[in-house]
Amino acid sequence: MERGLSDYERTLAALFARTGTTSKFGLERTAALLSLLDSPHNRIETIHVAGTNGKGSVVATIYALLRAKGLRVGRYTSPHLVDFSERIVVDDVQIAADQVLAFLSRWESDTERLGATFFEITTALAFDHFATAGVDIAIIETGLGGRLDSTNVVTPLVAGVTSISIDHSEYLGDTIQEIAAEKAGIFKRGVPAVIGPMSAEAGEVMVRIAGDVAASSIVQAVDRYTPLGVTVSTSGTDFDVVYDGTATRVRSGLTGVEQATNSCIALAMLRAAGPAYQTSVSEAAVTLPAVRLRGRFERVGNLIFDVAHNPASMQALARTLESVDPPRPLVAVLGVLKDKDWRAMIKILAGVADHIILTAPSSAPLNRSWDVREAV
The missing domain is CATH 3.40.1190.10 (Mur-like, catalytic domain)
Incomplete structure (x- = not known):
């Protein structure tokens, strides 16, 4: 085995x-x-x-x-x-x-x-x-x-x-x-x-x-x-x-x-x-x-997992967060690929989250890996 x-x-x-x-x-x-x-x-x-x-x-x-x-x-x-x-x-x-x-x-x-x-x-x-x-x-x-x-x-x-x-x-x-x-x-x-x-x-x-x-x-x-x-x-x-x-x-x-x-x-x-x-x-x-689908506003305890990966889907996530109104403070952990419009995504998240933590996904291909220092 x-x-x-x-x-x-x-x-x-x-x-x-x-x-x-x-x-x-x-x-x-x-x-x-x-x-x-x-x-x-x-x-x-x-x-x-x-x-x-x-x-x-x-x-x-x-x-x-x-x-x-x-x-x-x-x-x-x-x-x-x-x-x-x-x-x-x-x-x-x-x-x-x-x-x-x-x-x-x-x-x-x-x-x-x-x-x-x-x-x-x-x-x-x-x-x-x-x-x-x-x-x-x-x-x-x-x-x-x-x-x-x-x-x-x-x-x-x-x-x-x-x-x-x-x-x-x-x-x-x-x-x-x-x-x-x-x-x-x-x-x-x-x-x-x-x-x-x-x-x-x-x-x-x-x-x-x-x-x-x-x-x-x-x-x-x-x-x-x-x-x-x-x-x-x-x-x-x-x-x-x-x-x-x-x-x-x-x-x-x-x-x-x-x-x-x-x-x-x-x-x-x-x-x-x-x-x-x-x-x-x-x-x-x-x-x-x-109907269930992992990674689509998936709740696990006090965590929410979502695969929003572009500004349009991030806007949808923001609308859902506003509708559900989870307990505060709301901390968002964001990991994206470098070829995504991460600037727009961060701006949208900033409108609904109290804190944002940026991270580079370890599974990202080397040529698409995001350098979070660009955002700070």
Whole structure:
């Protein structure tokens, strides 16, 4: 057992070494690797989710709603918080270490020959695992952007973009319109395109690209399912969902004003996916209170953990803190990567926290490690 863990750790270390400086954009390597695996992504049904913020919460909500229907459901998300296996889940069971080790060892020479990156290899592993596990459907979260993201090899039942704001500018562009165009790249011919609430500039790009690729329908999520009367507490988020003229009061187990919107995006995507996946609002009201997602205003004793990593998500965190009003003094511990807009994030935090402690995450790649001395 000890030797197995050591082999696993060494193999993962080699995989992680393929991040950062080895990042390359394009679908060619992912497609080539999947072809060697007999195209597992074409043997499963998928739902594809992109967006600057909110996509993790939407994926978690869709996952819970489909599990409640008795389906066998896979979930592919990134990054992980503690262990690599969190990224690939089937029916609440994370991929096992021996399964990861067997895959990486079996395909090592081919991934080397192809020059495949960390995320390309991980994406292929996820699709292979889902196909082998016989999932009824898998919810796939993009890693970065959309158009050239490794996950964009799927032809899903529905594709959705949750939100657009400035992030990853060095890869996706410096303007809202450029970033929107990259994320709208997951829209495909004959596939419903679901769009979350966003600025007019971003929305116009979304609708244009969805039309250009001949999406089967273009759905504005909160026009179909409208969240109203949102209240936030430490136990979750309560709100009305207005659908077809009828308002139903529901609660999400996720805390934050934006979680009402995220729940409505999830419902809109499932309706667009087809009758086998649609969930009524009354059915959702039973399931949503149990939705959980680590690192999204996650409370552990008197601590709150949140993965806010750009100004837009930090602003959402600040609004939630104001709504929940935790005991004072409120001390914020902030660790970011150097390529994030940490100045704006600190300014937002300063408006709600009594004290701020800055730290450089030890897990950061060397080329993205933040020198906190720049901020003091």
